[in-house]
Amino acid sequence: MEVISLPAKKIPQAASVIGEAFLNEGFTKRMFNLRNKQSxxxxxxxxxLKISIYNKLGQPMWVTIVDDQVVGVGVLKEYDQKKLPFKDILKCILPLIKLxxxxxxxxYRNLNTLKRASEKPTCIESPHATLEALAVHPHHQGKGIGKLLIKKIHEEASKKxxxxxxxxxxSDEKNKTLYEGLGYNIFQERNLDLITAYHMYYEFSSSS
Structure with missing residues (x-):
């Protein structure tokens, strides 16, 4: 098992892992029915498509590899994300149409509530990075892969x-517990009828 920067050729595998891992993720399952095959x-x-764009922008992403297969994915969005060149924007038009x-x-009934729950608080220290996705394939969960990815993300991001x-x-209690165990603190909790969202922060100056 190894954690490496996401190679372009592994992007489809990484997207597939996110799709499998997010079947029961709190926000995603209330926004989409991923148990529907087409959805x-x-x-x-x-x-x-999103990961491919991030790859072109040089955003940091890591994967855990087992037997040459992606089993875990970590996607970090840096605060100073570059803009996509116009020629690459054009290349995205057809894939977007297909979507x-x-x-x-x-x-759409849940959209407004989920937007309110997930909206980033304005009180976060800047500059900071955002952990956009941490996904482990269901067949490989419980093996420490998520912790391995997070530690790699911390190690690399703290160098900047x-x-x-x-x-x-x-919005998941299990994930909240995982993140707390890795040094994240809850600085805002939003309890809505549909969902409870935990907004968390890991500070390098005091935790790394």
Whole structure:
């Protein structure tokens, strides 16, 4: 088992792992029904496009590899994300058009509540990075892969002087416990009828 920077050729595998891991993730399952085969396929393709764009932008992403297969993914968004060159924007148009049916699979009744729950608080220290995704394939959960990825993310992100810490949010109690055990603190908890969101922060200056 090893953690490496995400190679471009492994992007489809990484997107597939996110699709499998997010089947029961709190926000995702209230926004989409990923147990529907077509919805899951479109969600995975949307993740593949997003990861491909992040790869072109040089955003840091890591994967855990077992027997040459991606089993875990960590996606970090830096505060000073570059803009995508125009030629690459053009290349995204056709994939985006192909994803249009996904718009009809969103649970719009929950959209406003989920937006309120997930909106980033304005009180976070800047500059910081955002942990956009941490996913471990269900067949490999409980083996310490998530912790391994987080530790790698901390190690690499802490080398950048301009980043003071890492922000994330989650609605899952299991994930909240995992992050707390790795040094994240809850600085805002939002309890809504539909969901409870935990906004958490890992500060390098006091925790690394």
């Amino acid at each position: 899951k396929y479109l969600f995975t393709k949307a993740m593949e 249009t049916p996904f718009l009809f699979r969103i649970n 002087d301009r980043i003071s810490g890492i922000y994330l949010f989650t």
